[in-house]
Amino acid sequence: MEHGTLICLAGMILATVAPNVRAHSAAPAIAAPSVAVLLARAEGAKSNDQDRYRSILVQLHERSASLSVAQRWHLRLLDAQQLSFDGNYGKADPLLYDIVAHSGDQALSIRAMARLVQNKFNSHHYVDAYTLANTLMAELPKVADPTARLEGMDRVIIMLNGAAVGQYELALQYAREMKATLPSAAAQCIAEMGETNSLLYEGKLLSTNPRFRQAIDTCLAAKHPLSADALRLNQASAMIDEGRAKRAIAFLHRIAPAIRKNRYPPYLASLQVTLAQAYLSLGDAANARKFALTTTAMSGANSTLWILQAAYEVLYKAEKMSGHAAAALAYYEKYVALDKAAVDHAKARALAYQMVKQQVQSKKLKLDALDKQNRILQLRHALAVQSQKASRLYIALLLVVIAFIAMAMFWLRRSQLRFRKMARYDGLTGVFNREHFFEEAGHALRRLHRAKAGACLVILDLDHFKRVNDSYGHVAGDVVLRQTVAVCLRELRKSDMFGRLGGEEFGILMPVASREQGVEIASRIRCALAAEPMVVKAGITITVSASFGVAWSADSGRSLRDLLIDADAALYRAKDGGRNQVAVDTRADLLPEDPEDAQLTCNA
Numbered sequence: 001m002e003h004g005t006l007i008c009l010a011g012m013i014l015a016t017v018a019p020n021v022r023a024h025s026a027a028p029a030i031a032a033p034s035v036a037v038l039l040a041r042a043e044g045a046k047s048n049d050q051d052r053y054r055s056i057l058v059q060l061h062e063r064s065a066s067l068s069v070a071q072r073w074h075l076r077l078l079d080a081q082q083l084s085f086d087g088n089y090g091k092a093d094p095l096l097y098d099i100v101a102h103s104g105d106q107a108l109s110i111r112a113m114a115r116l117v118q119n120k121f122n123s124h125h126y127v128d129a130y131t132l133a134n135t136l137m138a139e140l141p142k143v144a145d146p147t148a149r150l151e152g153m154d155r156v157i158i159m160l161n162g163a164a165v166g167q168y169e170l171a172l173q174y175a176r177e178m179k180a181t182l183p184s185a186a187a188q189c190i191a192e193m194g195e196t197n198s199l200l201y202e203g204k205l206l207s208t209n210p211r212f213r214q215a216i217d218t219c220l221a222a223k224h225p226l227s228a229d230a231l232r233l234n235q236a237s238a239m240i241d242e243g244r245a246k247r248a249i250a251f252l253h254r255i256a257p258a259i260r261k262n263r264y265p266p267y268l269a270s271l272q273v274t275l276a277q278a279y280l281s282l283g284d285a286a287n288a289r290k291f292a293l294t295t296t297a298m299s300g301a302n303s304t305l306w307i308l309q310a311a312y313e314v315l316y317k318a319e320k321m322s323g324h325a326a327a328a329l330a331y332y333e334k335y336v337a338l339d340k341a342a343v344d345h346a347k348a349r350a351l352a353y354q355m356v357k358q359q360v361q362s363k364k365l366k367l368d369a370l371d372k373q374n375r376i377l378q379l380r381h382a383l384a385v386q387s388q389k390a391s392r393l394y395i396a397l398l399l400v401v402i403a404f405i406a407m408a409m410f411w412l413r414r415s416q417l418r419f420r421k422m423a424r425y426d427g428l429t430g431v432f433n434r435e436h437f438f439e440e441a442g443h444a445l446r447r448l449h450r451a452k453a454g455a456c457l458v459i460l461d462l463d464h465f466k467r468v469n470d471s472y473g474h475v476a477g478d479v480v481l482r483q484t485v486a487v488c489l490r491e492l493r494k495s496d497m498f499g500r501l502g503g504e505e506f507g508i509l510m511p512v513a514s515r516e517q518g519v520e521i522a523s524r525i526r527c528a529l530a531a532e533p534m535v536v537k538a539g540i541t542i543t544v545s546a547s548f549g550v551a552w553s554a555d556s557g558r559s560l561r562d563l564l565i566d567a568d569a570a571l572y573r574a575k576d577g578g579r580n581q582v583a584v585d586t587r588a589d590l591l592p593e594d595p596e597d598a599q600l601t602c603n604a
């Protein structure tokens, strides 16, 4: 059998697909069935009872006022399917396009699209058919509704199995996916049929293969007798192609009652022409002619092209076989005309398929290019965002570094100040250390010299301080040292300079002070110290005394060194004189007071 003929058969079978629609709860016996029940019944009757189907549609239209919006769209699809079944594509197609564009119901749209593909194919609008089929293939994976999937996949399988397309492997894949994912009996029938046809067209199936039996039984069980008929007719054609014409004739006679019972005109004609072909291949010109003439007699305006073409081919060959040259020529002319039309259609189909394929590919390429452009733009944007982020990061990093440097500088400055302080001040008492005292005293003396002013230098040294340490410990000694400093500072003026010269020895520089003033201050400190109770340990309070040596710049000279020598010598004399007293430098005419007097002065 010619390949194209099988496609036409398959196309017709689609009209018989029974959707898997569940009826809503049954209405009470006396009440009229609900609209939902009627819609479900129509779906059920569509595949096997055309008269009932039409009468249900009439009932639904009578109750159109009570239909919901969704039910109206559903009814529109049923109407379109009825019109399509009648070949009234002019009325059916606008309804179907309307459903696709405006129903807003994905499942209904897919079903409408599947029907449109078939209508466009049947009305030879192949470009439209393949374009719609491509859209259908793209939309199908998004649909979950089993009826929509069933009708959509069925259409895709038939389209892929078509001679112009020849994508048998892909058709097989769809059929197997359908078999695996849609458990309804109807789906199993369609899937089995798609699978069987794909294998047959690919040359991988002999007529003897049990798969035929299995597919036919599945369709009979699913109450799809027309699908079973289509499979049977395909099997018979395969027998003829394999040179088993006798077997084909026996088989066709066996299935003839069932095909007649189903009264589907294209299959009735197909039965006749296949018988004619079988007899012809056996060389039985009489029977071949008889069945071919029955075929042509059955054909009307809507007859399938390939059936008529095959019938005229048989007729011309049978007449030729019988030696009726004139009759053979007449049939041959008809056959050639039909063959040309068939070839034209096949060409048109192939061309349309290629055109759509090109269009789809170029659209895909354009989309790819746009997608790439889009990605480039996105990348650019991302890059800009990144570089913006990076520069923000750099700025933040810079600020952190600046803050870090500022902090480091601050800490450096602080430690510099601390070190400078440590270098200038005595750690225990907080007053100038020896070096700084000498430095500052030197500067002050030079300033005073320039101002032609004098100064007094006093050195004081605690008496028997070693004993404090020895008796109460070093910590107690430190307490005494700190308190001695406090007493001295209390007695001194702001302009006086005070420093620890080492151990328990302290120096005082009194700018612009006379010898008498120096002696007076020293005596005041001596008395204050002697009168100061010092708590060196818990519960132990002691008093200490100190000896003082005083030097005056007018006598000793203006250099610090000279003043120190004289003050030190005076201190030595104070110690030597019995301690706890003030002594002045030896160069002065003024001799030190009597040590006894000095101490008495204090007590007075």
Ligand SMILES: Nc1nc2c(ncn2[C@@H]2O[C@H](COP(=O)(O)OP(=O)(O)OP(=O)(O)O)[C@@H](O)[C@H]2O)c(=O)[nH]1
Pocket (backbone or CB within 6 Å): 428, 461, 462, 463, 464, 465, 466, 467, 469, 473, 474, 475, 476, 477, 478, 481, 502, 503, 504, 575, 579
């Ligand atoms: N607690 C304490 N003791 C110190 C410090 N510096 C020096 N001394 C002690 O001061 C004492 C000084 O002793 P000496 O030089 O014999 O003088 P002194 O005992 O005061 O006797 P005279 O000066 O002769 O009255 C020593 O025992 C030193 O260890 C200090 O910072 N803290």
